[in-house]
Amino acid sequence: MKYPKRISAVILLCVGVFTAVCIWNLQFLSLDYNFENFFPENDEETVFFKEHRERFASDNDFLLVAVKNNDGVFRKDFLLELENLLADLDTVTHVDTVLSLTRMNKLFVNDFGKWKVPYINYDNLDSLQNDSIWISKTPDVYGSLISKDCKTLSIFVKHQDYLSKEGCAAISESVNNIKSLYDFDEMHIAGRSVGQIYYVALMQSELKFFMVTSLVLLLVFLILAFRSWWGILLPVTVVVASVIWILGIMAMLQKPLNLVLTVLPTIIFIVGMSDVIHIVSKYLEELRKGKPKFEALKITIKEVGMATLLTSVTTAVGFLTLYFSRVVPIKDFGVYVAMGVMITFVLSFLVLPSMFALIPTPSRSKKKSEATFWTKVLRRSFLWTIHNQVKVVSISGIILIGSFVGLSALEVNNFLLEDLKENDPLNKSFMFFDEHFSGARPMELSIECKEGSILTPSNLRELDSLERLLVSIYPNESFGSVLTVIKSLNRVLNGGSNLQYKLPEADKELRKITSRLKKQIPQELLKQYLTADEKYARFSSTVPDLGGNQYRALNNSFAEKREGQFPQFNIHHTGTAHLIDKNNQYLSTSMVLSLLIAFAVIAGIVGFLFRSLKMVLISLIPNVFPLVMIAGIMGVADIDIKVSTAILFTIAFGIAVDDTIHFISKLKLEINKGASLVFALRRTYMSTGRALVLTTAILSAGFLTLIFSNFLGTLYLGLLVSLTLFFALVADLFLLPILILWFYKIPKSNSKTKSVMET
Secondary structure, eight states: OHHHHHHHHHHHHHHHHHHHHHHHHGGGOOBOOOGGGGSOTTOHHHHHHHHHHHHSOOSSOEEEEEEEOTTOSOOHHHHHHHHHHHHHHHTSTTEEEEEOGGGOEEEEEETTEEEEEESSOSTTGGGHHHHHHHHHTOTTTBTTTBOTTSSEEEEEEEEOTTOOHHHHHHHHHHHHHHHHTOOOSEEEEEEHHHHHHHHHHHHHHHHHHHHHHHHHHHHHHHHHHHOSHHHHHHHHHHHHHHHHHHHHHHHHTTOOBOTTGGGHHHHHHHHHHHHHHHHHHHHHHHHHTTOOHHHHHHHHHHHHHHHHHHHHHHHHHHHHGGGGSSOHHHHHHHHHHHHHHHHHHHHHHHHHHHHHHHSOOOOSSTTHHHHHHHHHHHHHHHHHHHHTHHHHHHHHHHHHHHHHHHHTTOOBOOOTTTTBOTTOHHHHHHHHHHHHSSOSEEEEEEEEESSSOTTSHHHHHHHHHHHHHHHHHSSOSOOBSHHHHHHHHHHHTTTTOGGGOSOOSSHHHHHHHHHHHHHHSOHHHHTTTBOTTSOEEEEEEEEOOOOHHHHHHHHHHHHHHTTTSOTTEEEEEESHHHHHHHHHHHHHHHHHHHHHHHHHHHHHHHHHHHOOHHHHHHHHHHHHHHHHHHHHHHHHTTOOBOHHHHTHHHHHHHHHHHHHHHHHHHHHHHHHTTOOHHHHHHHHHHHHHHHHHHHHHHHHHHHHGGGGOSBHHHHHHHHHHHHHHHHHHHIIIIIHHHHHHHHOOOOGGGOOSSOTTTO
16 A cells, blocks of 8 residues: 555656646747748748749738728828828838838920829829829729729838748737827728737637636536546646646747647647546446455556557547648647647546545445436437437438538638638738728749740730730739839830830830830839849739639639740749648648548557457448538538648547547457457447547537637637537447447357356
């Protein structure tokens, strides 16, 4: 009696010391939302994008500020107030340029000289009507810097490239403070820097919220399940320590929490409860049978330990298969959640038995009425299943067929701000630019001239044809390019007429203009669209966020229509939005690979336990079944496959299969005792049924707390995983026993005695 207590005290001391170290390191844990981390790793598209960005400039380091006046922008009081806003934006740290239509000039050159006239003449505000007519005929600003209903102006704020999180925070805070000083009818801000800080703030808020709600949920279930101080304190200690350990280890490794990892504490809380419930339930069961404390602990570790180890391994493997994703945050999510699952298992079997060894033996007479309740319910459920085998299989088949119908409607799709709800303020701002301007989604094309210079007349005319093709396909009326600069210069040299916003018809005139480019156009502007060697050009624009699926279709249409044309150019789609679309396609592929690996691991475990291929197939069916159902529900509910939903299948399978492992592990023990298959099934059903129902209820309720997230991806993760776990429980309690009865035969070597049922 003294020796186990001494060992238990040492174990608890060591656990306490390392927990303290982890708590101290939590102060160094950071949050990160850099969307570029979601670009495919070691991918040629990512490499090309970085090279393209080095040649020109970042396609996403800017802010768009939309200011609306319901009475129209050509109002004196509104324009004067707008000038004050522009002056304030000029003072923001890290801002390089603030561009507005109100600061732009029309340039004129003729035989008498050159002069400039403001697009909006502040010296003569009575001429605003004439200014509005001129602007409506100017293709390079109408619809981009002013909305076509002439009620909103768009301000382009260029800030320093590749700003750190601190730099983005400084800009975001300054711009939002400036916004609060003005009372325009509407004012919207969109851009990477404000979006990144907004996401980080939401992540911090949700991390705290879900940790608290998970802990409260844990306490509620423990009170209902065990109704004793030790039944609450001990499990909470284990699960909280598990969360502290994994977060502390991440802090030590300088690994920040990203958008996906914010649900890590919730998952550890939830999964950890499964281990705790099985251990404590088995320990109490043995005490009620009259076993002494240490014998009850020994039996618990022996009978529950292997099953819990296997379930922890299968859950960890389910998450670890995400390592094969080409997206670093998804890899990190898989690795650290898997690590957390195994930490929880280790702490459960170190801390709980050690604490049980040191505290007085709990009362053995508790919960007799509850035990009787569960016995009645499970006995009726088992008998109903045995008597309605054909009905259960028939209903399962009908549901499966319906799920496949829904699954056929499932699509791979994504949006830039897909994780934000429709009524979210930031999402509303981005949607405002989609509705009133050309959008806020970056679109980039790289044009490489195979031979010679892009500025030759023939190449420029081909480039102009390429732009017309782009405008005919994509939802945008213009692109920023070297053509924009040349057409603007041609307009200036021809009296400022908008009719001359085009390439000169004569090659001689076109050569004259291109020869003036480097003399009369600021080099900072020119190098945004053309490299110094004149070999690479860039088409850059913003477009409405129609979704990755729609843009893949448009890209395919563009590829088909330019087939055989423009042989002198290498044309390549690139940019941040393009990479996000590509990443989404890669994830759908890696999801299938992850599931196949998880299936193989589960098959290996079941094969190890039963040495039977039939049992392998029998065990996989109840766990594949819920996944097909969820896929069908997603198809019917129009929930697309994307970064936030692609991983839920692997997560759900890794967790849901735990019930099956517990069930067949107990079945194996009963068969080894010499019971007939029916009697072994009955004993297994009665013994594990309560734990399976309780753990599924806890897991599902835990994941359901995620539906309160502001991120749709997290919301879908919580809802769909909860449904998967529920469907998996139903399959394990009703379909799995029937499959075992129909297809599994006990090997003769296991038939040591005559059937206990017959006896």
